[in-house]
Amino acid sequence: MKRSEIKNGVAELLSITVGRPITGNESITRESEPTWDSLKHVQLILMLEERFGVQFSEEEMAGLRDSDEIARAIEKKSEA
């Protein structure tokens, strides 16, 4: 899967998560988005797994804190 596809997919799911449009080029973090709370975070992880067919460990789930990190993690898992 291309990096741009991953970034756009992540952005789409982040849009649902934070409740506003996010573009693939935009970087956001949990700290910068007050609506990105822990329930939303768990939901985001589950949606990412649905969308990209990957699975995160508990450590990874807790550690993913921004859009770039998420995109990189999916890219890495997709390559594996």
Added chain:
Amino acid sequence: MEALLLRAVVEDDVEAAGHGDDELVEVFVSVAAAFGAAGNVVKIVDAFDFKGDVATAFNESEIAARIVDARKVQDAAVGEAHELAVPHWPIMMTRAGGSRHRKDITVKARAEAIRGELARRRGIGYNREIGSTMPLLNSIEEEIRAAPSVRRADLLQLSEPPGLREVRVQVHRNYAFELVGSVVGPFLWLSGLRPVFVYGDYDDSLSFSNVNPDAVQMIALDFDRYGEKPGTKEFGEWFAGRLRNLRSKTDKPIIVCNWASVDGRAEKFNRDLERIAERLPSAFTWNVAGILQEMGDRFFDERTTVTGTRLSNSASIEMGRNLGLVRLPSALLPRIKAVAVDLDNTLYDGVLGEDGASGIRISAGHQAVHQELLRLRGEGVFLAVLSKNDERDFAELCEKRADFQIKETEFSARSIGWHSKADGLRKIAEQLRIGTDAILVVDDNLGEISQLRAACPDTPLLHSQNPEQTLFWLRHYPALNGYRAHGATALRLNDLDASRERELLRATTTEADYVREMQIELTYALNPMSLCGRLAELSRKTNQFNTGLRRFSEVEVARSLEAPEHFTIAIGMRDRFCDSGIIGAVFARKDGDALLIDEVAISCRALGRTVESPMIALALAPILEEHRLQDVAFRFREGPRNLPARMWLAAFTGAKEINDGSIIRISWEEVPQREEHVKASVTARWENLAG
């Protein structure tokens, strides 16, 4: 790894469990510890400390899984069916995959299309109100809701339609139910309801210390957390006690998840739980174990440290779908009473008038639909045919095609001809003596569906494009499934057939002979707790013959059944044609030297036999005599359809004027024709059904 805070989410209007009541519970001396720590047993000194031992993914200050909406439609939760207007039912559009009409579009492609469309709308500030009326959007939305593996992201992008009623659901739980609660909305919206979930702390002890009496109550427990205890008698008694305690705090429905586990004791526990719930008014079990059975290994996900639940994403979604489409609607809404099905391209492929009985094609999928319809019939739902066809062709189909699995006689009503479907629907409603809003119409023709929608806006509709989707929606259509069966539902089918024979008798006899020849037997039971549910149903559902329109909930009926100097009478009726079951209810109480009758409710199935006055006189006479009461006083409330009750009350009491809200009081001695009523040609007996 980030250390996630071990705190439960506390919703703003429900405080942490802090002051439990007396039944709290020695059984909680030891409880299996938090998720992810199997085998680790925590000693609980104070049940309230327990909440601190439960792991959760959510941060202390966060409000989870709450669908926030500034609009306050109703302050209270929707808890009684009568308070609800029948929702404007959605048209269930079905999936295009496999359909005759849109074979070129795959489900996957359409799902992609909706994602793109929803993303586009987010970007341009999409107007939900306009969008909700777009048929294409509805079509795709229904595909998403019915998909075998529906995706969380797709659900969370669906647009909430306008005009929904808020229903508060207070969840008492010991795990993160938020992942279920967050996807219930898109399903419950189809019932015209918008859920607002209210979460307290995790509480294995079920302290119920801050019950919101206006909210539907849900108990969602992971029973595996209780270790060895759930299989014990002690635990069962404790749990039943906690349910009774919760029941005493609110009149709203209580929904209890059963034990979804591979543990062998779960099956017996769930049977016992069913019995416990049946004994409590307006308490329902939710068969989560059934969802586990269908999903198998996919049900669990042990990454509990972060998610706070052993439910997998798929299981959470499936539970949300079941809760939103089946469990909550069946606890809150009156049941759909009939399913009227089209024939061509709905119960088979082909056109009967052109292909003939031998030419139409009945697939295994169609046969599954037939079986599903028969299952519903077995639960007391009428089946009807609503088709533009020729009666003779239909008769030939039923006669010649063994693979058409529904017998002609199993359709309780029919409208087969060339008039409009709306007219046909009204005809069926008349035959079944129910409203058009209580009939689900299943039809493959979108044009017909649209016309019905315009002519009968309150009628629930299901657009059938292929058997698989039709089957799904027959199993999941809101207010059609999930109801507790009782005797009255099965008797209703027989009664309808008998009514035709009664009409024939009536046409050929005088009125006096008619009553005599019917050989009517009336059975009375005073304060019968075992009939609590049926009595509440009569109060809530009867429209034509209901004097008080009090719409008593099951909990209110249970209360009056036990209250001193209250007389709640169940009336059963049978005649030479059939047993109609419990068809009448009288809710009365002592008021000085009068018997104050809050409500008389008689099922429309019992009307037309001209015995309403004897029926009520025979119910009241022994109570008046035993308690030496001089007067009878009837409360009257006017509704849109209870003119028959008003006319009866005027005739029974001799009152010339009966206004909305008035109490008609009269000396029993002065009731016109009192003697004739109690000496009518009917047999009456009292039974002890107090259990």
